[in-house]
Amino acid sequence: MAILSSWRPIRWPSGPLETSKRERAGNLTAEVKQTLERWHSPISLEVLDRSPINCLVVSWAAGLAQDAEQQRSLAPMVEAARRKGLAVIGWVEGNADRDAAIAAAQSTGLAAVALEGFTGRSNLPVIPWGPRAKAPWESTAAVLPVTENVWPGLSASAEGGDSIDAGPTGLPWLNLNSWYIQLARARTQAVVWAVFDPPRGRLLQPWEYVMAVADPESAGGRWVISLDDRLRAALAAGSETAGKTWAAICEAISFFDNHPGWRSFRSLGLVGVVSDFSESNFDLSGEILNLMARRDLMFRPIWAHEATESSFSGLKAVVYADNQPPAQSLRQLLTAFVKAGGLLIAGPAWKTDAGLAAAGRHPRFDLLAFGKGRLAIAHEDFSDPYQVAVDTQILLSHANDLVRFYNSGSTGGTQYTASPDGKQALLQVLSYGGSRAAGLMTIWLRDAYRTARLWRIGASGPVPVEQTPAEDFNGFEYKLPPLPPQGYFALEFDT
Structure with a gap:
């Protein structure tokens, strides 16, 4: 099977290798161990039915004693995934025997393996990966996984997690990945996979997962979906609340899949x-x-x-x-x-x-x-x-200035781009909350456009937005309809 840019990946932590890694890291609880075991069963794949996910990223080898057992026990999962039309990628890290990992992956029927900085040759497709500062730019694979990314959003204080870190200006400190996606896309034609996990120790809201999807997507990248331990346990138990969070994630992925042309837009x-x-x-x-x-x-x-x-x-x-x-x-x-x-x-x-x-x-x-x-x-x-x-x-x-925000709360990583033919422009905004009350945002733009429409994840379609001349500055204003303080939206313009 060829490596496909259309793959929509999700990390699938399960099995004895993941259990050993968690135990070594000191964060293996009885509940987490049970969840890792439940997600190692082929029946766990049912959560992906009718979802946009079409690719599993499984732990395959890490240079630990559990590598061989992990690979043997994953065989039923790999076969079940194949029957569902899901590609399976084996993630190889640490001091693993690469040749042995590739051979085992080929015999088990994996679509590919992902190896850090791989430059050799193999009969099985290999996806080179690397950390931000050492990304394998010479890779010819259709996708480029990059690690050492951050969970997007306001940075919680290291002292307890309830307060918010601030930067030198006193404004909340935002963690973003979109800047790196822009940098990577200036160098490679591959689809950049941003690899990062949810923070541990707190309950995440559905909108936070939506923003984790939107942060790299707004810059043309793709998040390797990763669910926190509580959510995976709750999904396995059939929780209705967990199901709604999962539905929100899938809805966000589908939103960007329905706008593939936006990936070709370039920064203004x-x-x-x-x-x-x-x-x-x-x-x-x-x-x-x-x-x-x-x-x-x-x-x-x-x-x-x-x-x-x-x-x-x-x-x-x-x-x-x-x-x-x-x-x-x-x-x-x-x-x-x-x-x-x-x-x-x-x-x-x-x-x-x-x-x-x-x-x-x-x-x-x-x-x-x-x-x-x-x-x-x-x-x-x-x-x-x-x-x-x-x-x-x-x-x-x-x-x-090209863009100004009024009553916007904490925004960051805003993307203002145009189509290659110059006939359309796009403003993508990620708002992480703050003092703004719902529905009060106004956006000022320097340039005039013929029409404007507002796109939101989960909405049935776009909403027209009126353009009016700005009173205080040369330029034009767009008064938006009521919006929640946190979330993603896009304004699409026709020139």
Whole structure:
């Protein structure tokens, strides 16, 4: 079987290997052990009937004594999945014997195995996977699983989980994956699978699972669905409440499946972030993207070695995020961008010509006129990604805002994109709650559109939204109908 981009995966923790891993991690309770055993039975697959899920990701090998027993005991599950039209992928990790894992998977009838950083050859399809900073970009598989992601939402305090962590501004700190999906999609044509699990120790609401689906989907990625222990136990017991949560997850998945064209839309952001995004630079450049996403500063990731003149088309500002001097070819592209009227924000490794005229004053940058544009050269190497994100927004100025929210609560990871032919635009908003009362959100956009319609997960169809000229700023406002404080929605526009 070929690896398919249409696979809709779910993690399926079960069996002796998962039990051993949980025991080693110190979080194996009697209830969890029972759930792992129940989900190891073929009858457990009934929960997937009439769902959009078509792919199971099972623990296959981890270099533990239970590997062989796990593989033998999964055979009935694999056969039952095959009869239901479900693909089964074996997840291999740790110090597992890769050759043995592949051979066992092939004899058992798995569709593929997933191996960290795999570069070899195999008679069975292999899906290379890796953590964010070491994603296997050279993989030719149709899907690219990436680990070390986060549960999206307001960050709960480590001291008890009831309070909310705040960032330097005092605003709630948002955990997001959408920025990384954007970065990955700028590098690969594969469907990016975001691998992350629900937080343990608290009861999750249905809307939180919906947002876990929407966070990567809004950027064109896909979550490898993962259910918390309580939900899996309740589903196995036939709980009506658990069934409603599962239905909400499936409804969210189906919503995005029904809008496949949105994946081809590209960012309308006015800021480019250039980096080699290598392991040594990823912590800084990646966190700059993350913090821009938290501030709803729309951006375009640009991989330094792939940059061309068209990479900078339509941008107002570019951040060269690496503290090493750029390659000569990249420097020429960025120089041309500034001469044509753009703003370049860079560290002191960007050497400037003597005698350039000052173009303003700033406590952390030398602002210099260059051609029709400006250079903002930092006095010191970039080290604080939060400050870089804030300074970028200020240097660009709010006069270049594309979108503004009123009474929006805590939003982040907003995606403002356009279709390849320019005939449609799309604003996807993820709201994580806050002080906003239901129904009071107004959205300001710089650009005018012919028509606008509101899409919501679970709604029977789109709702037309009226566009009115803004009173306080040039631009246009959209007053939305009543919406809950938490959730996803999209405004689709015709130009």
